[in-house]
Amino acid sequence: MSIQQVQAVRLPRLLNGIPDQGHMRLREHLEIHSELPTGHGRRHKRRDAAGLLESIEEAGLYGRGGAAFPTATKMRAVAKERRRAIVVANGAEGEPASLKDKLLLEALPHLVLDGGSLAAAAVGASELIVCVPRSANAARDTLTQALRERERERYDSVAVRVELVPDRYLAGQESALVSHLNRGPGVPTLTPPMPFERGVQKRPTLINNVETLAHIALIARYGSEWFRELGTRGQPGSMLLTLSGAIEYPGVYEIEHGAPLGDLIEAAGGARSDIKALLLGGYSGTWLPGMLASTLSLSAEQLAPYGAGLGPGIVLALSEDACGVAETARVTRWLSEETAGQCGPCVHGLNAIASAIEELQAGTAATGTEQRIARWTSMVQRRGACAHPDGAVRFVASALNVFAEEFAEHAQDGPCPACARPSELPLPARSRLAAAA
Amino acid sequence: MSTHLRVNPITCEAHGLCAELLPEMITLDDWGYPIIDENPVAPELLEHAQRAAAACPTLALLIQRRQP
Numbered sequence: 001m002s003i004q005q006v007q008a009v010r011l012p013r014l015l016n017g018i019p020d021q022g023h024m025r026l027r028e029h030l031e032i033h034s035e036l037p038t039g040h041g042r043r044h045k046r047r048d049a050a051g052l053l054e055s056i057e058e059a060g061l062y063g064r065g066g067a068a069f070p071t072a073t074k075m076r077a078v079a080k081e082r083r084r085a086i087v088v089a090n091g092a093e094g095e096p097a098s099l100k101d102k103l104l105l106e107a108l109p110h111l112v113l114d115g116g117s118l119a120a121a122a123v124g125a126s127e128l129i130v131c132v133p134r135s136a137n138a139a140r141d142t143l144t145q146a147l148r149e150r151e152r153e154r155y156d157s158v159a160v161r162v163e164l165v166p167d168r169y170l171a172g173q174e175s176a177l178v179s180h181l182n183r184g185p186g187v188p189t190l191t192p193p194m195p196f197e198r199g200v201q202k203r204p205t206l207i208n209n210v211e212t213l214a215h216i217a218l219i220a221r222y223g224s225e226w227f228r229e230l231g232t233r234g235q236p237g238s239m240l241l242t243l244s245g246a247i248e249y250p251g252v253y254e255i256e257h258g259a260p261l262g263d264l265i266e267a268a269g270g271a272r273s274d275i276k277a278l279l280l281g282g283y284s285g286t287w288l289p290g291m292l293a294s295t296l297s298l299s300a301e302q303l304a305p306y307g308a309g310l311g312p313g314i315v316l317a318l319s320e321d322a323c324g325v326a327e328t329a330r331v332t333r334w335l336s337e338e339t340a341g342q343c344g345p346c347v348h349g350l351n352a353i354a355s356a357i358e359e360l361q362a363g364t365a366a367t368g369t370e371q372r373i374a375r376w377t378s379m380v381q382r383r384g385a386c387a388h389p390d391g392a393v394r395f396v397a398s399a400l401n402v403f404a405e406e407f408a409e410h411a412q413d414g415p416c417p418a419c420a421r422p423s424e425l426p427l428p429a430r431s432r433l434a435a436a437a
Numbered sequence: 438m439s440t441h442l443r444v445n446p447i448t449c450e451a452h453g454l455c456a457e458l459l460p461e462m463i464t465l466d467d468w469g470y471p472i473i474d475e476n477p478v479a480p481e482l483l484e485h486a487q488r489a490a491a492a493c494p495t496l497a498l499l500i501q502r503r504q505p
Contacts, residue, residue, distance in 0.1 A: 379467065
């Protein structure tokens with residue numbers, strides 16, 4: 001066996017056999033990944049459930065929604081509650097720069113549904129709710145078809161339903177999702193109680209990102225040792241990553257944790273221009289200088305010294321031609337508009353920061369504005385019911401650092417020619433319309 | 438067990454009474470919302486803390502007992 005062949009069987013895992021169009025049917029899914037231990041309506045035994053939890057723990061699987069919490073710990077917390085649990089597959093994906101959850105739901109729904117069904121059995125739940133964004137028509141239609149295929153084969157022993165969630169940045173935040181599923185306003189609530197204690201219908205609720213569930217579908221089949229054959233000690237396995245920006249073939253890639261970013265960019269056809277800066281982890285993430293593109297490795301351990309992480313698996317390469325100040329100003333305004341509007345420090349703080357950045361861009365800011373922004377970014381931290389202000393100020397503080405020269409130039413001279421270029425950072429259409437109006 | 442202050446940021450409406458009644462532990466930010474000292478409430482301040490919590494019009498100031 002040549003080295004290439006060895007490489008070829010290592011990856012892809014989740015994306016193995018992904019169809020060019022439409023979704024992978026149940027029969028093909030079972031041919032590629034084999035039958036589940038619990039497939040075709042077979043009742044899950046208590047022993048199987050304990051075994052799966054152990055496998056997930058040994059695998060070292062952590063959550064793929066951005067918070068990177070150990071999955072087995074979360075599942076055990078739900079399992080030990082007395083009341084019957086509910087499992088929620090979180091595909092809300094409010095992060096504009098992330099596409100991986102929609103891809104999984106549109107193309108590989110049976111991986112997600114297998115994982116959800118297994119997780120439900122493992123925590124003693126009889127119901128699985130799959131959450132998709134209201135605008136994600138393709139994902140919703142695919143799920144409906146996939147569920148029909150599974151019903152025909154009597155494949156699941158849990159009841160599964162699909163719920164649409166608002167197209168908002170915070171819709172997938174755990175307590176906001178619980179609020180929405182309970183027919184509430186769908187905004188974050190004060191925790192505790194955590195969803196694992198009291199969630200949907202006041203039941204203990206396991207909320208897992210859809211990619212996390214897809215990994216569970218594979219761990220249940222191939223085991224924890226197989227899972228750990230890829231990745232780093234601290235972060236075993238593979239991950240889905242949305243790579244976009246100044247990249248020849250932007251899209252969703254499956255990589256091994258710890259893979260060099262340079263290799264990924266090369267596999268994606270290379271950069272379309274010099275890279276000015278990298279945004280890691282999305283709009284609650286961290287900007288880093290573009291020159292690091294050839295040296296960074298994509299794992300939590302290796303990014304931590306830079307104060308960065310991958311969040312829900314996002315790398316965005318900003319081109320040399322873009323204006324870092326304009327891009328920062330637009331996203332910061334959007335983040336301030338995406339506040340749930342409940343907590344004063346978030347509502348007022350993010351608005352003040354966004355306005356100050358707009359003034360810096362316009363060259364109309366009073367002296368001391370940069371110091372004021374710095375003061376406000378530390379002032380709003382950890383003062384919301386959810387982590388939205390924390391993420392927003394991480395984005396802003398790292399932007400002021402990486403684009404320091406550009407900010408100083410704008411403060412002095414006002415907008416630069418590149419300010420008028422179209423946004424490279426994706427923002428939902430609603431905001432763009434509002435900005436144009 | 439130690440006693441801590443916590444504000445419910447969702448119900449807080451920046452009336453600011455807490456900072457008046459317990460300036461030793463509560464200051465206000467640029468928009469009038471309380472910034473809470475995260476250290477345990479000293480025994481001699483406990484009565485003031487309770488008074489501040491009771492005075493809050495939205496009952497957003499919480500006094501919590503925590504395991505060390």
